[in-house]
Amino acid sequence: MLGWKLWIVCAVLFAILLPGVKYAKDARAYKAAQQPQQDEAQTVTFTKTEQQQIDDVKSLQVLLDKNSLYMQESLLMNIDPYQEHVLELKYYIDSDYTYNYAKDNKQNYTSAITNTYVDYAANGLNQKEIWKDVNTKAEEKYLAELVSASVDSDNTFSVLVKYTDEKSLQSVSDAIQKALKGRYEDIADRIGAHKLVLVSENYQVQTDADLANSQNSVASLLKSYRDQISTLTSTMTEDQLKVVDSELADERADETEAEETAPVTVNPPVFSKKYVVLGFVMGIFLAALFLVCVAVLSNKLQQAEELVRFYKLRQFGILTQGKGSKGITGFLLRIKYRNQKMLSAEASVQLAVSNLELYCQKEEITKLFLTGSEIERVDKSTITKFVDGLKAKGIQTVYGENICYDAAAMREASEAGHVVLVEITDVSIYQEIEKELRMLKDWNVDVAGCVGVE
Structure with a gap:
C-alpha cells in the first residue's frame, strides 16, 4: 500500500x-464503414450467350449447394429406409357431445377436436423440447420432418415418429404425450369438453419405400445438377470460369456472414x-x-529487523528521518505501526545515540566509524545529528563511504577498530552488506552493531 x-x-x-x-x-x-465500397471493374466483357452461360452455372450451383446441404443436414434423409425405427401413437377422442332428438341439433365438434390435435402434433410441437433427451444438434426444421400426424376417423388420430433407434423414440414418445396432454385445457375451453385417450403406443422396424424413393429422387437431382454444370463449364472459357468462381465465393461469404452475425450499424x-x-x-x-x-x-533490505535476523548484528536503533509522516504515506504508516509507538526523527536519533553510548561505555570504546553500503544516501542532517550526538557523549565518531569501494574509508575503519553499519531499507542490497561484513572480518575490524534507516 x-x-x-x-x-x-x-x-x-x-x-x-x-x-x-x-x-x-x-x-x-467508422471511417472504413463511411467509405463507399467500390467493386473491382470487370476487365473482361462477355457476349450475351457467354453471360447466360455464367448465370446458368451460378443458378445450378446454388441449387446443387442447397440440395447437398439438405442431404447432409437432414436427419430424415440419413435414416436407413430399410431399417427404419418407427413410433406410432394412436389416440381416441371421447367427446361429451350427445345427439338429442327432442331439442335443436348442435353440430358435432368431435372431428374439430381431432383435427386440432392433429394440426398441433404436425405443426405446433416445440421440437427442441420434444428431442431434448436425444443426443442431436440438428436444427428444428430437420427435427420437424421426423414427426407427422394424420386423422384416422372423426374421433381417432395417429402420431408417427421416425428415427434411427428405439431408445430415442421412447423419450420422444413421453415428450409428445406430455405436450398433447398440455393442450387439453385450451382445446376443451375453446371447442368442447372431451377426453384424450391413448389407445396404443407401438414401436417397430420397417422398410420405408416412400423414404427410399425420396432419397433416390434427391440423389438423382444432385447428379442431374452436376451433369448440367459439367456440360456447361466444359464449353466455357477460363475467364468465364474465374468469374463464376469469384461470384459464387462472394455469395457464399455473404450468406455465411448473414447467418452468423446480424447486420451491424457502425x-x-x-x-x-x-x-x-x-x-x-x-x-x-x-x-x-x-x-x-x-x-x-527484491534483493534489497526489506526491514531494518533483517539486519538482526539474517546477520546476527546488534541493533542500536532505527532512524526514521521524518519522511512520510504526513499525507497519505503518513496515514498508511500509522496503520502499519498502529500497535507500536512511532518516534519522530529527533527522538529516533536520540534513542540510537543513547543505546550506542551505553554499549561503548560497557565495552570501553571511545572511537567509532560509521559506514554502510548506501550511507551516502542517508539524509545528511540525520547522519550529522547522529554523529554530533555521539561526540557530545565523548565518543569520537566519523563516517565514510562504502568500505568495499573506498580505500580511505577502509583505512579509517581499520584505525578506529570499531564499526557501526548504517543500512537503509529498500536501498541497501543484501550482497553488499555481506561483502562489507566479510571485508571487515578479514581485517579484524570489530562490528559493534548496526543502525537501520527507514
Whole structure:
C-alpha cells in the first residue's frame, strides 16, 4: 500500500490508454464503414450467350449447394429406409357431445377436436423440447420432418415418429404425450369438453419405400445438377470460369456472414466509460502485481529487523528521518505501526545515540566509524545529528563511504577498530552488506552493531 503513487499513476495511465485504443479502433472502423465500397471493374466483357452461360452455372450451383446441404443436414434423409425405427401413437377422442332428438341439433365438434390435435402434433410441437433427451444438434426444421400426424376417423388420430433407434423414440414418445396432454385445457375451453385417450403406443422396424424413393429422387437431382454444370463449364472459357468462381465465393461469404452475425450499424466513436473503469482497475491490478513481484524477488533490505535476523548484528536503533509522516504515506504508516509507538526523527536519533553510548561505555570504546553500503544516501542532517550526538557523549565518531569501494574509508575503519553499519531499507542490497561484513572480518575490524534507516 505504501506504493500508492505507482497505483495512481498506473490506474490513470490505463484509464486513458485502454479507452483511447478502443476509440482509435472504433474510429478506424467508422471511417472504413463511411467509405463507399467500390467493386473491382470487370476487365473482361462477355457476349450475351457467354453471360447466360455464367448465370446458368451460378443458378445450378446454388441449387446443387442447397440440395447437398439438405442431404447432409437432414436427419430424415440419413435414416436407413430399410431399417427404419418407427413410433406410432394412436389416440381416441371421447367427446361429451350427445345427439338429442327432442331439442335443436348442435353440430358435432368431435372431428374439430381431432383435427386440432392433429394440426398441433404436425405443426405446433416445440421440437427442441420434444428431442431434448436425444443426443442431436440438428436444427428444428430437420427435427420437424421426423414427426407427422394424420386423422384416422372423426374421433381417432395417429402420431408417427421416425428415427434411427428405439431408445430415442421412447423419450420422444413421453415428450409428445406430455405436450398433447398440455393442450387439453385450451382445446376443451375453446371447442368442447372431451377426453384424450391413448389407445396404443407401438414401436417397430420397417422398410420405408416412400423414404427410399425420396432419397433416390434427391440423389438423382444432385447428379442431374452436376451433369448440367459439367456440360456447361466444359464449353466455357477460363475467364468465364474465374468469374463464376469469384461470384459464387462472394455469395457464399455473404450468406455465411448473414447467418452468423446480424447486420451491424457502425456508430460514431465515443470514449467508453466502461473501458475507463476497466482500464483504471487494470492499472491498479498491474501496479499491485508489480509491487508484489518486487517485494518477493527484491534483493534489497526489506526491514531494518533483517539486519538482526539474517546477520546476527546488534541493533542500536532505527532512524526514521521524518519522511512520510504526513499525507497519505503518513496515514498508511500509522496503520502499519498502529500497535507500536512511532518516534519522530529527533527522538529516533536520540534513542540510537543513547543505546550506542551505553554499549561503548560497557565495552570501553571511545572511537567509532560509521559506514554502510548506501550511507551516502542517508539524509545528511540525520547522519550529522547522529554523529554530533555521539561526540557530545565523548565518543569520537566519523563516517565514510562504502568500505568495499573506498580505500580511505577502509583505512579509517581499520584505525578506529570499531564499526557501526548504517543500512537503509529498500536501498541497501543484501550482497553488499555481506561483502562489507566479510571485508571487515578479514581485517579484524570489530562490528559493534548496526543502525537501520527507514
